[in-house]
Amino acid sequence: MLRNKKSLRFWLKPRSHLGSVVTTTMVLFYAAALIAAEMPTKASPLVNSKIAAVAGKSQYLINCQQCHDADGRALANIDFIAADLTSPDTWYYGTTPLHIFRSIKFGAGLEMPPFKDSLSDEMIWQIIAHVLNIGPEENRPKEE
């Protein structure tokens, strides 16, 4: 998770206001380029698999429940306002499997950390299957 940060930190170093604007723009560009290079172009079939959802639940409990709660609703999180994973209509960073993949792998907002160094892509797709499985009926995995 912490590799390849040296150059990023250079761009984050505070400077003048104008400099900050330029820096922020460049950081965003830099970050976007990094993400684009590692993002898949389409969702894995695992997101439709009930078996993947079961495996994803274990990974979810280890990695996600402490912010989003065991049921995904994040009602009990006192640290910050985490997303209610059962209500995609309240999400800020997209609702498709690819959007969820991006949020898990690269982080989202101020608080959601990136998991790209601690979870494999397969694990992330399994977690997505679980997240979809606790959400609206129409999005849940259907394949055995």
Add this chain to the structure above:
Amino acid sequence: MTTQQKNLETTRVDEKKQEEKIVSRRNFIKGTALAGAGAAAILQVDESKAHEDDATDIRIPEEIPRTLAEAAKPANFPMSGAEVFAKFCSDEGVAGFFCCPGNYNMINAIAAEGIPSYGGRCEGNMTAAADGFARVTGEIAATSGTEGPGFTNMIMNIGAANSARTPLLVIASNKTIGEDDTEHGIQTAYQQVQTDGLKKWGKRLITPNRIYEYAAYAFRQLKTGVPKPVHLDFPGEISRARFEEPGELQYYYDKTRYRTESKPHPNPADINRAVDMIQRSERPMIVASTGVFYDKAWEALERVADKNGIAVVESAPQRGHFSDGHELSASTAFDAIRSADLVILVGQYCMPSIGEFAFGPDARWIRIDPDATDIGRNVPIDLGIVSSENAALEALAEALPARTRQSWRDELAAARKAFDDQSEEYYRLGLQYSADTESIHPAVIGKHLGDFLYAGDIDRDQTTVVSGGYGIGRYTRRYLRAFRPGQICNGAYQYGAIGPDVGYTVGVGAAVQNGVGPQAPYKGSPVVGVTGDAGVAYSIMEFETLGKYRIPAVMIVYNNNAWGVWTSGAGRGAVRAQHMYLFQENLRYEKIAEALGCNGEYVTRPDQLTPALERSYALAEKEGISTLINCQGKKEFWTNQYPPAMPRHFAPGALAYYK
């Protein structure tokens, strides 16, 4: 004469020396400049000079050391109700008392009995002090407040003590029975309903001659089973009642007759089953929690672990009943916690639910607890054993065969190393972030504090630490260690109250000052506390209490100009919200400590911290003067801009669970 009295008598006798000790406004300006605290502080000298002529030295009035040095005067018949109760507390071994004025008859009677007594600046903080005292001594501590307002100030920290399962005796005065419901005068409040859900037992005393009887009720609750706060409120008719001789009191028996020291022992069949499960396990792990400490079961725990190669992780409001230096310690071995195939919960009074512990879904569970009604709650068990912790561990130590489990030991060692390596990585990043932002990152604070306490000239067992704070705690807990019972008081344990940390430090400092329980070998040593800028504001006035009693403490305040939850007011569509989460920047909390008769340090760079710790610790050790070290950070360290931001996995047991 207690240590507390001796310390203060010394300061009274040597007036000249005392003058040198007193931290005047002149001294703090000079001290701040000498400490290299930065241009801002130095520039203020001229401005402050304008007031110097008016400045009066802060001093301890002679009445304080004089009255502390007075001999105890235990009560005897004829006695008031307050004296009967105070004598009862003394006979039961109440080891520390923390209060604010009010409930006058009672607090005076308790002081007269010779119980070490401390008066502070807010009843809530004094309640935290009593809680902290109990957490690191294992002994009952008492706290008092007056009537309605004083009592309601206590409630947050009664709640914290309840979550921590602390044997805390809450005693408060409460108007009169004769004027109940009239709102006559001031300060009327119904107390008992306000502690519903926050106590083990409580009672408003209404019959004067039953005061001794109800004291026995209270101590049966405090000294048996799972402890929690016990709350008694005393109307004037009770505390001021007069008793000429014992026959006027109901149930006036010696403590050997109104309660028993007997404790539940395990069923031998349950122990046999536990042994069978442990023998079938490849990677067994004991969770050593609150009950291990209060039952003083740490020696039996070590025997069990050593004999059968069982790993031990701590999860409690206090740490050290299984040394972090032990080869079988899993308190910093996250990966091994996930790997354990058998979990043995011993005295886990505040019981996490599924998912809160980091154990794997296939682990089997044994729970040992003196309270059968709690076994099976939250986590489904494979075996429940009703027993005192010490008795069960003694039985297991006897029944278990010797076993090495070398591969498990190797796995534990590897997991600890992985954790330490990660902490080092955080430190390296923290140094870089600090340099980039001209401030001090919390990982740097944790690392430098850990090295100072455990890798320098100080005996690693010596310093008792209040590990508090919110965000800062996520880092410092990675670097703090406990090597003997009661060495760490886990501030936030499960209630998560922001604010009691300076109060805890008063109580923990008093415990060490008096050498109570496991603190005896370190009597008089400085204590160290960690908190944040949000938390310190609730209780910073207790620096006056630290100063007044010359309790030697070093308090680190991580100052990031915001509540730890500030990101909730930023982003995600928040509008007009951010201001509610932020403070003015670069506030100088250390100057408040200086203004309250203590010492202050301001740290804005990593290289300043260890020298500040060295100066502060030496000042505390040699002169009993406490220091607040204000460490200037950045709120942005909690965001993904500075990974790992606010780590979610910091140490098992820092709250009730691994988070």
